[in-house]
Amino acid sequence: MALALAKTEALNARIARHSLQKGGWLGAARAGALARLGAMGMPVKRDEYWRYTDPSSLTVANAPIAALFDAGDEPPAYGAIDRLKITFVDGVFDPAASDDLTLSGVTIERLALAGKADIHWARDLFGLLEERGQTPVERPLATMSTAFATDGVLIRATGKVTKPISLIYEHKSETSDAILHHCIKVEQGADVTILENGPAAARLTMVMEVEVAEGGSFHHIRTQGRDHERRAATHIFARLASDALFKSFTVTANGRLTRNDVVVELIGHDAAAHIAGACVGDGDFHHDDTIFITHAGERCESRQVFKKVLKNGAVGVFQGKILVRQGAQKTDGYQISQALLLDDDSQFLAKPELEIYADDVKCSHGSTSGAIDDGALFYLRSRGVPLKEAQSLMVLAFLAEAIEEIHDEAIAEDVRERLRNWLVRHEK
Amino acid sequence: MLEIQNLHVKLAEEDKVILHGLDLKIGAGEVHAIMGPNGSGKSTLSYVLSGRDGYEVTAGSAKLQGAELLDMEPEERAAAGLFLAFQYPVEIPGVGNMTFLRTALNAQKKARGEDEVSAGEFLKLVRAKAKTLKIDAEMLKRPVNVGFSGGEKKRNEILQMAMLEPRMCILDETDSGLDVDAMKLVADGVNALRSAGRSFLVITHYQRLLDHIKPDVVHIMSAGRIIKTGGPELALDVENNGYADLVAEAE
Ligand SMILES: Nc1ncnc2c1ncn2[C@@H]1O[C@H](COP(=O)(O)OP(=O)(O)OP(=O)(O)O)[C@@H](O)[C@H]1O
Numbered sequence: 001m002a003l004a005l006a007k008t009e010a011l012n013a014r015i016a017r018h019s020l021q022k023g024g025w026l027g028a029a030r031a032g033a034l035a036r037l038g039a040m041g042m043p044v045k046r047d048e049y050w051r052y053t054d055p056s057s058l059t060v061a062n063a064p065i066a067a068l069f070d071a072g073d074e075p076p077a078y079g080a081i082d083r084l085k086i087t088f089v090d091g092v093f094d095p096a097a098s099d100d101l102t103l104s105g106v107t108i109e110r111l112a113l114a115g116k117a118d119i120h121w122a123r124d125l126f127g128l129l130e131e132r133g134q135t136p137v138e139r140p141l142a143t144m145s146t147a148f149a150t151d152g153v154l155i156r157a158t159g160k161v162t163k164p165i166s167l168i169y170e171h172k173s174e175t176s177d178a179i180l181h182h183c184i185k186v187e188q189g190a191d192v193t194i195l196e197n198g199p200a201a202a203r204l205t206m207v208m209e210v211e212v213a214e215g216g217s218f219h220h221i222r223t224q225g226r227d228h229e230r231r232a233a234t235h236i237f238a239r240l241a242s243d244a245l246f247k248s249f250t251v252t253a254n255g256r257l258t259r260n261d262v263v264v265e266l267i268g269h270d271a272a273a274h275i276a277g278a279c280v281g282d283g284d285f286h287h288d289d290t291i292f293i294t295h296a297g298e299r300c301e302s303r304q305v306f307k308k309v310l311k312n313g314a315v316g317v318f319q320g321k322i323l324v325r326q327g328a329q330k331t332d333g334y335q336i337s338q339a340l341l342l343d344d345d346s347q348f349l350a351k352p353e354l355e356i357y358a359d360d361v362k363c364s365h366g367s368t369s370g371a372i373d374d375g376a377l378f379y380l381r382s383r384g385v386p387l388k389e390a391q392s393l394m395v396l397a398f399l400a401e402a403i404e405e406i407h408d409e410a411i412a413e414d415v416r417e418r419l420r421n422w423l424v425r426h427e428k
Numbered sequence: 429m430l431e432i433q434n435l436h437v438k439l440a441e442e443d444k445v446i447l448h449g450l451d452l453k454i455g456a457g458e459v460h461a462i463m464g465p466n467g468s469g470k471s472t473l474s475y476v477l478s479g480r481d482g483y484e485v486t487a488g489s490a491k492l493q494g495a496e497l498l499d500m501e502p503e504e505r506a507a508a509g510l511f512l513a514f515q516y517p518v519e520i521p522g523v524g525n526m527t528f529l530r531t532a533l534n535a536q537k538k539a540r541g542e543d544e545v546s547a548g549e550f551l552k553l554v555r556a557k558a559k560t561l562k563i564d565a566e567m568l569k570r571p572v573n574v575g576f577s578g579g580e581k582k583r584n585e586i587l588q589m590a591m592l593e594p595r596m597c598i599l600d601e602t603d604s605g606l607d608v609d610a611m612k613l614v615a616d617g618v619n620a621l622r623s624a625g626r627s628f629l630v631i632t633h634y635q636r637l638l639d640h641i642k643p644d645v646v647h648i649m650s651a652g653r654i655i656k657t658g659g660p661e662l663a664l665d666v667e668n669n670g671y672a673d674l675v676a677e678a679e
């Protein structure tokens with residue numbers, strides 16, 4: 001009882017400064033979400049699902065101050081990639097820094113504008129996948145985003161989208177508390193790539209709901225990072241029909257606290273979901289990947305590849321679960337989570353889980369943590385590669401399996417370059 | 429080229445002494461061979477010269493063209509022209525062989541204040557050298573030594589040596605694990621690199637290799653010392669009679 005009260009009080013404080021927008025199809029969805037949220041309250045440290053990550057800075061009333069970070073002369077992410085840019089500054093759409101939202105094969109709208117209509121395709125998606133993702137464990141921060149998101153994008157891909165849609169999140173206020181919510185619908189046979197980058201705000205709460213219809217492909221590459229003090233709780237909820245492909249890769253560098261939840265349901269047959277992450281953390285850095293994959297259809301494949309490089313007391317968390325439902329025969333599930341600890345102060349906490357109710361499945365999972373291989377390091381140095389450069393090579397080699405999950409080589413190279421620069425800046 | 433004087437080495441973590449006052453002098457352009465029983469300290473010598481952790485030099489010096497190797501970091505020794513072909517080449521998952529070679533070559537050039545080689549030039553060079561060592565392009569693309577057979581690893585060592593063009597090459601049992609043809613290939617690779625400005629120290633257990641790589645001088649090492657030095661005939665003597673008499677004579 002005391003716990004429920006604490007959760008409710010935390011919720012009331014957390015949402016006090018955010019107002020519930022009414023009207024349109026969105027207003028109805030928000031009201032429903034608020035009712036669900038009221039029953040849940042905010043997450044607290046005692047919740048099993050927050051065992052390794054303290055949610056208090058995500059649930060406290062005001063966003064903890066996050067100093068802006070000067071990235072110096074480092075070029076912004078995806079600089080060389082031809083893409084359609086949509087920019088949010090501290091969670092607020094910035095038309096001047098955004099392209100015209102027209103692109104062949106896709107319709108793109110802003111949530112804040114499209115929500116006012118009475119009917120809209122997104123009504124059958126917005127908040128629905130988030131709600132499905134509330135079992136077996138509650139994710140109240142996601143529900144909060146359904147209720148209180150101030151903006152986001154609604155993307156409906158109907159064909160092969162000619163270039164990536166790039167969501168850029170800038171952080172310009174030390175106290176900003178952004179809540180965003182995106183919906184992406186990939187119609188039958190359509191193909192879209194979504195890029196995300198930037199710190200977004202002092203504190204970001206975000207949801208992306210992704211529905212991939214038969215034979216559709218969704219590619220997602222996210223660069224989270226830069227500002228050292230920012231905090232973020234993000235959620236991706238995805239549902240895949242037969243022959244659908246879902247690929248999501250996240251690279252995280254910097255940030256005091258990051259919690260990335262990904263919930264994927266493979267409903268149709270022969271679908272594939274690949275979720276990968278590479279994170280590099282130095283010092284006051286806590287990074288949590290929490291993944292939940294449900295296999296319901298037959299012959300589906302899922303792959304989770306998570307790699308973390310940690311130093312100077314950084315903490316990495318991985319909670320990954322594969323649930324294979326009855327009848328999901330010939331499931332092929334793979335999960336690997338690994339940490340490279342560059343010193344004794346850093347820490348990796350992993351909780352891999354398998355729950356299988358079908359008899360003809362192939363599932364494997366593994367989790368390791370270790371240091372850089374001294375033998376390999378000496379071998380590199382004996383060939384003339386200086387210590388720091390040799391270490392960077394070894395770190396990138398460690399991350400390679402995750403980066404290989406990026407489908408596009410130019411984007412993969414952009415990510416590698418970002419990591420190389422980070423390693424140079426964090427040599428000490 | 430290389431001058432080792434009174435080298436004493438013990439294990440850093442234990443009290444075990446491995447090299448007990450070793451002396452060795454190799455002139456420019458010379459090929460020296462070291463033979464000796466298992467555990468006599470041959471690999472230890474090669475590791476200490478290239479700067480591997482875990483050993484403590486308690487006395488002595490090792491100079492490459494007058495510069496003290498023992499004061500340098502491993503990468504500085506490499507840039508100064510030292511190369512060790514490992515007895516057990518290391519696998520590095522995730523690092524491509526090409527990336528590895530190019531990074532190493534350019535790092536050495538940079539350390540010496542020379543221009544780096546461009547990607548195109550490098551590719552041409554490495555392809556040509558790989559071909560003479562019968563290393564196929566597929567192998568170059570794979571991660572360093574990962575999944576290579578024993579013989580492929582040894583050939584890869586020689587490829588690195590050919591690319592890096594060191595002055596002082598140490599080959600630690602490069603012949604072990606090689607079939608007859610591969611040994612010939614490796615020996616040809618080494619011989620092609622022989623020049624007035626480059627010296628070799630070839631560690632081996634078998635006279636066979638020395639039929640292909642003709643040494644100027646042969647040393648016998650036992651219990652951390654050079655106990656006998658002679659010409660190529662010394663290797664034949666060992667092949668026929670073993671080490672027992674030589675060791676007894678030294679004691
Ligand atoms: N790191 C180490 N830890 C423990 N013992 C070591 C270490 N390095 C070398 N030794 C010991 O030192 C001695 C010399 O070893 P080394 O490998 O140099 O011999 P070697 O002459 O190369 O032998 P081989 O002909 O079998 O290759 C051996 O007794 C070996 O066990």
Ligand SMILES: [Mg+2]
Pocket residue numbers: 470471472515600601
């Ligand atoms: Mg040896």
